Amino acid sequence: MPDQDQSQTTAELRLRALSRWDDEGGAIATPQPLHADVAPFTHAEIVQLRIRAIAVENLLIAVLAEGTDRQRQVARDMAAYIAPRSGFTHHPLTIDAGQHMTSLIERAEHYRTIAS
Template identity: 50%
Template sequence: MTTLQNEPAACAHAELAQLRIRVIALENLVISLLADTSERQLAIARDMATYISPRPGFTPHRPTVHAAAQIIHLVGRARHFRPMAPSRRSR
């Protein structure tokens, strides 16, 4: 194989690496936004996971099932960064 034939593969690999970096950045940005949101908005995020989950009688779509799980996971990770309620803070 010549270097010209390898170039598209190398380009695609670099683009894929950049896409992964952007997804990681977006995940962390979403976590930071969820960490400072209301309980109602967290419930809405969890409702979205339920909404996109397969319904009885329908064929599960694997990427959608994983996306729903990822939403729940992001909400859970955001809880680690939420401010503690005044009654739970150390004195």
């Protein structure tokens, strides 16, 4: 990629990616439920999702533990950035998501110190 095309800084690219967060994943109201013909999750499917979430969290902790201080700081910055859209009130799940991200980073730092 030519140097002139690299005019956007890392911070600008990160801000662009984060600004899309509010508009994706169902933030837009729809007149009818999405995928109304899809059956609700079964208990077994919910258990499998929980298992997968635990596995992904632990993989993320391992990756962050092996990453650089700068990478962990970027993850902390992103956790601090999570906020409700302008004009909306804080939602407990949004606040919990940021706190959970910070917890994962702290667990990675702990793992890093005991694995060294």
